[in-house]
Amino acid sequence: MEIAVLAMVVGIVLGLGLAIMRMQGTRPLAWFAVGWIELARNTPALLQLFFFGFGLGAFGLHLSPFLIVLFGLSFNNAGYLAETFRGGFNAIPATQTRAARSLGMTQSQTYIRIIIPQVFRLVYHPLTNQMVWSVLMSSLAMLVGFRELAGETQFLASKTYRIFEFFLVTAAIYYVIVKLFLAGARLLSWRLFRY
Amino acid sequence: MGSSSVFTSFQFSDFGFLIEAAGRTLLISVLAISIGTVFGCIFGWILSVARIVGAVTLGAVLDVFRSVPLLIQLILFYNFFPIIGFNLSPFEAGTIVLIFYTSSLVAAVARGGIDAVPEITRRAARSLGLSYWQDMRYIVWPIGLRAVLPSWAGVALGVLKDSALVSVLGYVELLRASQILITRTQEPFLILIIVGIFYFSLSFPISRLTARLERKWHYD
Numbered sequence: 184m185e186i187a188v189l190a191m192v193v194g195i196v197l198g199l200g201l202a203i204m205r206m207q208g209t210r211p212l213a214w215f216a217v218g219w220i221e222l223a224r225n226t227p228a229l230l231q232l233f234f235f236g237f238g239l240g241a242f243g244l245h246l247s248p249f250l251i252v253l254f255g256l257s258f259n260n261a262g263y264l265a266e267t268f269r270g271g272f273n274a275i276p277a278t279q280t281r282a283a284r285s286l287g288m289t290q291s292q293t294y295i296r297i298i299i300p301q302v303f304r305l306v307y308h309p310l311t312n313q314m315v316w317s318v319l320m321s322s323l324a325m326l327v328g329f330r331e332l333a334g335e336t337q338f339l340a341s342k343t344y345r346i347f348e349f350f351l352v353t354a355a356i357y358y359v360i361v362k363l364f365l366a367g368a369r370l371l372s373w374r375l376f377r378y
Numbered sequence: 379m380g381s382s383s384v385f386t387s388f389q390f391s392d393f394g395f396l397i398e399a400a401g402r403t404l405l406i407s408v409l410a411i412s413i414g415t416v417f418g419c420i421f422g423w424i425l426s427v428a429r430i431v432g433a434v435t436l437g438a439v440l441d442v443f444r445s446v447p448l449l450i451q452l453i454l455f456y457n458f459f460p461i462i463g464f465n466l467s468p469f470e471a472g473t474i475v476l477i478f479y480t481s482s483l484v485a486a487v488a489r490g491g492i493d494a495v496p497e498i499t500r501r502a503a504r505s506l507g508l509s510y511w512q513d514m515r516y517i518v519w520p521i522g523l524r525a526v527l528p529s530w531a532g533v534a535l536g537v538l539k540d541s542a543l544v545s546v547l548g549y550v551e552l553l554r555a556s557q558i559l560i561t562r563t564q565e566p567f568l569i570l571i572i573v574g575i576f577y578f579s580l581s582f583p584i585s586r587l588t589a590r591l592e593r594k595w596h597y598d
Contacts, residue, residue: 227542322447
């Protein structure tokens with residue numbers, strides 16, 4: 184489970200970076216960001232995992248299952264989140280930036296203190312959706328041999344031949360995790376964005 | 379590389395194999411998306427009509443499909459049928475699960491579409507003498523469709539990509555085909571890139587098209 188959270192955190196940071204690169208960066212940087220985003224959004228997550236697993240293995244770069252999953256999910260999350268963030272950035276009026284700059288803030292201060300907090304408020308809901316998605320996708324990890332919830336289930340199931348029972352329990356656990364997370368997110372948003 | 383070797387490198391004929399597999403990916407996705415959308419619209423309509431009753435019964439069931447990983451759903455479903463006595467092929471099991479999954483996602487979208495039509499507009503339609511179904515067909519459908527077509531396309535693209543998971547059951551679609559080729563050729567990097575291009579060329583045009591449609595309709 185922690186892999187989903189970890190991949191999400193990395194994904195948020197990378198996604199923010201990509202979104203800013205796509206909008207503000209120089210030509211090559213913007214192209215790089217667009218390439219990443221379109222690749223992550225238009226190919227299956229499982230293919231991306233395989234790519235980090237076996238594709239890089241071809242170059243003698245053998246990653247541990249944990250890293251494969253972390254890279255794969257982060258890559259995917261970053262692609263989706265970059266577009267979410269871009270939507271958020273576009274919704275912030277340009278006057279905000281200008282006002283902050285004319286108050287003497289530097290470019291990075293403007294982003295960190297003025298723009299990004301507002302963007303997070305706007306994209307909070309899509310962000311929680313992506314987090315749920317990230318939890319669900321972490322189940323793909325079992326296919327590259329990482330033992331998280333689904334992988335552990337598969338391991339136990341293949342030991343006992345009770346596939347259905349084990350996966351039923353796993354499904355229930357996933358369901359509870361998602362519900363708990365959504366409830367937590369709702370509480371948090373109520374605390375954070377109250378005034 | 380001699381002909382005696384078990385591993386042969388990637389050949390041109392393998393493209394035929396991949397294209398065939400891409401066809402299967404397309405087949406299972408189109409089936410799931412089209413049937414799933416029909417069911418999803420019906421479910422969405424039920425959800426928007428029977429609010430409380432719908433939410434606690436149908437809504438709860440659909441919620442399960444959205445909250446459990448598709449991979450787990452596939453494995454569960456595939457292993458469920460031998461228990462009650464008959465076998466499903468990977469294709470059948472995969473298609474059925476994908477249909478359920480799609481319809482649960484589309485239901486939420488369709489419900490949003492119906493709710494996007496203002497109550498006043500619908501009352502006006504009824505006051506003008508349209509029947510309930512005429513109101514649905516000529517008022518709610520065109521307005522709602524505009525509101526939710528982008529999210530529907532998002533669902534459809536998601537299903538196209540998620541159909542890769544059916545490979546786990548043994549159905550030879552695009553991703554599974556790549557695994558088979560990798561085992562034979564031992565050239566994972568090349569083949570994964572080719573398969574990536576296949577998926578990309580299936581998915582990218584649709585996402586561009588929707589983005590354009592969305593922009594066009596936005597300024598109406």
